[in-house]
Amino acid sequence: MIASPEACLEGAPSASQAASRSARPMWRRPWGYPESLVVVGAILAGGLTAEWLLGPPPPLVWPGSLFAALGLAAAAVAGWLGRRGRLARFFSSTPLSVALISAVGLLSLLMGLTPQAVPYPSPSATLGLGAKLGLNHLTASWPLTAVYLTTLLSLGAVVTVRFSRRRPAFVLTHLGLWLLLVAAGVGAGDRAREIMRVPEGGLEWRVMRSGGEIVEMPLAIRLDDFDLEEYPARLALIDHATGQPQTADGRLELWQIDPLEPRGKLGDFDLELLTFLPKAVSVDKDTYVQTVASAAVQAAKLKATSRSTGESYEGWVSTGESFRPPQPLKLGDGWLLAMTRPEPRRFVSKVKVFTQEGVEVEDTIEVNKPLKIGSWAIYQRDYDSGAGRSSSWSGFELVKDPWLPMANAGLALLSAGSLAMIVTGRRRAG
Amino acid sequence: MSWSWHGYLAPLSMALWLLGVLMAIKKRPWLAFWLTLAGTLVTGLFIAGLWVRLERPPMRTMGETRLWYSFFLSGAGALAYARRRFAWLLIFGCLLASVFAVINVVKPELHSKALMPALQSPFFIPHVTSYMLSYAVLAASALASALQLRKISAAGVPDKSLDDFIDSSVRTGLGLLMLGLLTGAAWAKEAWGHYWSWDPKETWALVTAAAFLAYLHLRRSPPRGAGRRLALLAPPLGLVMLMITWLGVSYLPAAMGSVHIY
Ligand code: HEM
Numbered sequence: 001m002i003a004s005p006e007a008c009l010e011g012a013p014s015a016s017q018a019a020s021r022s023a024r025p026m027w028r029r030p031w032g033y034p035e036s037l038v039v040v041g042a043i044l045a046g047g048l049t050a051e052w053l054l055g056p057p058p059p060l061v062w063p064g065s066l067f068a069a070l071g072l073a074a075a076a077v078a079g080w081l082g083r084r085g086r087l088a089r090f091f092s093s094t095p096l097s098v099a100l101i102s103a104v105g106l107l108s109l110l111m112g113l114t115p116q117a118v119p120y121p122s123p124s125a126t127l128g129l130g131a132k133l134g135l136n137h138l139t140a141s142w143p144l145t146a147v148y149l150t151t152l153l154s155l156g157a158v159v160t161v162r163f164s165r166r167r168p169a170f171v172l173t174h175l176g177l178w179l180l181l182v183a184a185g186v187g188a189g190d191r192a193r194e195i196m197r198v199p200e201g202g203l204e205w206r207v208m209r210s211g212g213e214i215v216e217m218p219l220a221i222r223l224d225d226f227d228l229e230e231y232p233a234r235l236a237l238i239d240h241a242t243g244q245p246q247t248a249d250g251r252l253e254l255w256q257i258d259p260l261e262p263r264g265k266l267g268d269f270d271l272e273l274l275t276f277l278p279k280a281v282s283v284d285k286d287t288y289v290q291t292v293a294s295a296a297v298q299a300a301k302l303k304a305t306s307r308s309t310g311e312s313y314e315g316w317v318s319t320g321e322s323f324r325p326p327q328p329l330k331l332g333d334g335w336l337l338a339m340t341r342p343e344p345r346r347f348v349s350k351v352k353v354f355t356q357e358g359v360e361v362e363d364t365i366e367v368n369k370p371l372k373i374g375s376w377a378i379y380q381r382d383y384d385s386g387a388g389r390s391s392s393w394s395g396f397e398l399v400k401d402p403w404l405p406m407a408n409a410g411l412a413l414l415s416a417g418s419l420a421m422i423v424t425g426r427r428r429a430g
Numbered sequence: 431m432s433w434s435w436h437g438y439l440a441p442l443s444m445a446l447w448l449l450g451v452l453m454a455i456k457k458r459p460w461l462a463f464w465l466t467l468a469g470t471l472v473t474g475l476f477i478a479g480l481w482v483r484l485e486r487p488p489m490r491t492m493g494e495t496r497l498w499y500s501f502f503l504s505g506a507g508a509l510a511y512a513r514r515r516f517a518w519l520l521i522f523g524c525l526l527a528s529v530f531a532v533i534n535v536v537k538p539e540l541h542s543k544a545l546m547p548a549l550q551s552p553f554f555i556p557h558v559t560s561y562m563l564s565y566a567v568l569a570a571s572a573l574a575s576a577l578q579l580r581k582i583s584a585a586g587v588p589d590k591s592l593d594d595f596i597d598s599s600v601r602t603g604l605g606l607l608m609l610g611l612l613t614g615a616a617w618a619k620e621a622w623g624h625y626w627s628w629d630p631k632e633t634w635a636l637v638t639a640a641a642f643l644a645y646l647h648l649r650r651s652p653p654r655g656a657g658r659r660l661a662l663l664a665p666p667l668g669l670v671m672l673m674i675t676w677l678g679v680s681y682l683p684a685a686m687g688s689v690h691i692y
Contacts, residue, residue, distance in 0.1 A: 032653065032654075033653040033654075093651075094647050094648075094650045094651040095651065095653070097647045098644055098647045098648055101640050101643045101644050101647060102640070102644060104636070104640055105636075105637055105640030105641060105644065108633050108634075108636045108637045108640065109637050111628065111633050112630055112633040112634045112637055112674075116628065139628050173608075184625065184626070193623065193624075260483075261432065343546065344546070344547060345545075345547070346547055346550070347547060366547070367547035367548050367550070367621060368547065368548065368550060368551045368620050368621050369620075370620065370623065377623060379621075379622060379623045397622070397623055399623035399624075407625065411612055411615065411616060411625075414608065414612060415608075415609060415612045415613075418604075418605040418606075418608035418609050418612065419605065419609070420605075421601050421602070421604065421605035421608075422601070422602050422605035422606060422609075
């Protein structure tokens, strides 16, 4: 432990030193803030030039990514071996870290302020200046790649050169960040994402890429059942003459059906919910009964009283389904009371997955509960939202990421380090 | 407990906070602490009631996150006051908490029960609470930095206890901010298969983290000359970024199609 926090501040000039040090010429060792800023500035400028001349960097793919990761690890080890040397000291110095953090902050700020596009395949005379310099597709540009790489070299040196068992927060955060950034950056080209749409009752093993190209996957999915649970619908008032819904302050005015709170207001009307059937079929226009069928609609019996005229109306409203349009309730000549499309509470696909290796798995997939099989993870993505409950297909996203274990390890260490930062506060974290 | 209760409970909270602040000014620290905490607990009670009523964590709409911010700001203000006896911290926490409570009373939003499937995750609660808590702590660090800057330009020397407070609050706040980012990343992986997709809210959270990281690392070895003052500029700048992340992202051209618009 350190007695006085000031004592451990490197480069903090004492009063007597201040005068002589302020006249210190540039580039004398050890390098400090001016040199770090110039170096990081040069790296950024180099990135912009490379983008201008070469176009966006090509993705790194296996085994190139593996060599890159090994190279970065070797650089970190070399940093430790040469920890007394000038280069390792510079790369593990706080001034360089501040310059790098500022550069990352600045590039992110640019990304946060300007819309980002997909990178162009090659530099061309017709592109704007921003596009030529990579500024409108920063995540896949040379400037960001250059800063990213320098940050990784620096972090590697920071962890090895400054390692200390007494400073868990410091070691965990930087080691975790290094692992996470290596996995995310170097592994980017090895990640695969495909979108597969499977019809209910059908078997699918092909995916369609954005260009329309059809590719066969090493696994097939059979969709045995697709099930959707909904929240109670909301009600809107629709102007009979224009067909437009009622708005207030530019926002759609809606009333949430909620059996716990059966009374409310919508526009000019006081509403009262008399009956609510989350799954119903209609016998005729004035009679709905509860059902368990999957092609069911939501139906509610309501009483609406106009506050301006005092007239009241009573009747059923319902959502529609494939073969039946929604049923609104007519409120005099002016308005229709209608249900909006209900929001999904949960959607689940019951599937059987077959891999080329002959593995077969039967399971359900839903949002936040992907299915992992071999090197792939299958995510529930979407369904035919126009058809809702009676959607005849389910959309999946297939993700392959061989660097996942390393990214997870980094995430875990960085989280542990952040917790340590909170717990140890100022005194001991170091 | 539905939102209509807020019209009664928010003024009660604010009255208790006001009394707490008055006691702090009158130098009655324990009374100040307990009164403020009572106000916080009233807000907490409302959050709990709303949670039960909505059958989901009340963390989805802007109005709901404002409730949490009120709760954490006043609570953190009270606790930090009990430990360090900075009256300004208590005043600041209660004032901001009241501002958010008033916004919720004056401009209530459409409150829907629906919680889309992607939000139904064990990561939801730690993600939002660590962000809200970090916002409260980092806001305090930014205010303390501004006070310290004024002290330096007036007296020429920084205040030691303020320095300690800034250092520890940036550490705590940044640690919480990182946890918010990381739980968000882990969650995005579970829900969509990608840790990070440069969603505008993510990008701005990164900018915010960079500002506070700059403070943390600058403090370690201040540059010569105006170094300390330079470091002290980072937390207030970070607070601006934080406000853009939380409130402003929806208005930016870059935010079209963000998953974080609500
Ligand atoms: C761009 C990436 C980063 C670089 C290059 C970097 C570099 C450094 C360096 C050189 C030090 C000084 C070590 C020493 O004096 O022995 C340091 C300290 C520290 N860093 Fe980082 N760092 C980075 C990101 C982070 C992140 C993301 C966190 C937290 C989540 C973090 C938390 C810390 C902490 C807690 C300390 C100790 C500060 C103190 O005790 O005053 N760093 N870092």
